[in-house]
Amino acid sequence: MRNITNYMKITLAGYSRNESLARMCAAAFASQLDPTVEEINDIKAAVSEAVTNCIVHGYRDTIGDIDMTLRIIDDDTLYIKISDRGVGIEDVEQAMQPMFTTAPDEERAGLGFAVMESFTDDLRVHSRVGKGTTVTMLKQIQRRG
Amino acid sequence: MPIEFTYDKNGLTAAISGEIDHHSAAEMRIMTDGEIERSMPRTLTFDMSGVTFMDSSGVGLILGRAREMKQWGGKVRIAKPSERVGKMLKLSGLSPLIIKEGAKNA
Ligand SMILES: Nc1ncnc2c1ncn2[C@@H]1O[C@H](COP(=O)(O)OP(=O)(O)OP(=O)(O)O)[C@@H](O)[C@H]1O
Ligand SMILES: [Mg+2]
Numbered sequence: 001m002r003n004i005t006n007y008m009k010i011t012l013a014g015y016s017r018n019e020s021l022a023r024m025c026a027a028a029f030a031s032q033l034d035p036t037v038e039e040i041n042d043i044k045a046a047v048s049e050a051v052t053n054c055i056v057h058g059y060r061d062t063i064g065d066i067d068m069t070l071r072i073i074d075d076d077t078l079y080i081k082i083s084d085r086g087v088g089i090e091d092v093e094q095a096m097q098p099m100f101t102t103a104p105d106e107e108r109a110g111l112g113f114a115v116m117e118s119f120t121d122d123l124r125v126h127s128r129v130g131k132g133t134t135v136t137m138l139k140q141i142q143r144r145g
Numbered sequence: 146m147p148i149e150f151t152y153d154k155n156g157l158t159a160a161i162s163g164e165i166d167h168h169s170a171a172e173m174r175i176m177t178d179g180e181i182e183r184s185m186p187r188t189l190t191f192d193m194s195g196v197t198f199m200d201s202s203g204v205g206l207i208l209g210r211a212r213e214m215k216q217w218g219g220k221v222r223i224a225k226p227s228e229r230v231g232k233m234l235k236l237s238g239l240s241p242l243i244i245k246e247g248a249k250n251a
Contacts (some may be wrong), residue, residue: 005150016166016167017168019166019167019168020164020166020168023166023198037230041198044188044198044214045198045200045233048166048198048200049201050202052166052167052200052201052202055167056167075238090175096234097250106205107170107202107205107206107208108201108205109201109204109205109208109237110235111201111204111236112201114236115201115233115236118236
């Protein structure tokens with residue numbers, strides 16, 4: 001059993017100006033693990049991608065709730081769960097391919113999942129069409145000193 | 146202003162400051178397109194030295210401007226990315242657009 005030693009749950013309105021707020025919240029919560037600047041930047045980038053996807057794809061032309069759960073596991077790992085109750089993804093495996101995007105006209109590069117994957121230690125995506133999408137990430141913070 | 150534009154013999158330089166995400170990229174896109182459509186420069190160099198955060202929206206911003214510039218045969222270059230921005234550029238395959246330090250005025 002893994003031990004959850006702290007947690008935080010927030011709900012953000014799906015406005016694009018809340019993307020930076022979500023990054024700041026995650027970075028502030030993660031700071032208790034004494035991460036390096038590099039690790040904080042990894043977390044910010046991964047959170048930014050997941051939250052932006054909820055806004056851009058999940059809710060498209062509407063504004064919905066984005067739930068973010070942050071947990072500290074075993075005093076060395078940050079757990080991040082970000083979910084929307086938007087349109088969902090038909091084919092998750094295809095969506096996770098680098099450069100795949102359903103919104104090329106909006107200048108999306110199709111790199112969000114690739115960023116989440118490479119800047120965290122574990123990425124899971126669960127989605128149901130018409131129900132929404134949940135992204136779960138783990139980021140291990142190296143113990144120092 | 147998130148972008149400062151300057152011209153020299155090599156064309157247009159767009160110096161971006163602050164964070165590039167989906168939210169901020171919208172204004173940056175409008176500003177830059179207004180500028181390049183007016184002057185149609187040979188090269189557009191993004192000076193990234195003032196960028197404090199960038200996610201994949203920054204990649205979309207650069208690729209989108211490269212597409213615009215192509216209409217009149219112009220090219221996009223990237224100057225002075227931080228190590229962090231460089232990491233993002235590498236992941237997205239945009240590293241070849243980075244110009245070496247000092248080469249800008251050569
Ligand atoms: N929360 C979501 N709700 C619905 N669809 C999603 C969601 N997240 C991702 N997708 C789908 O997965 C595709 C790939 O997502 P990814 O983040 O990798 O690229 P992108 O968002 O299209 O581009 P970029 O992230 O580079 O701006 C999206 O184009 C979209 O079709
Ligand atoms: Mg994305």
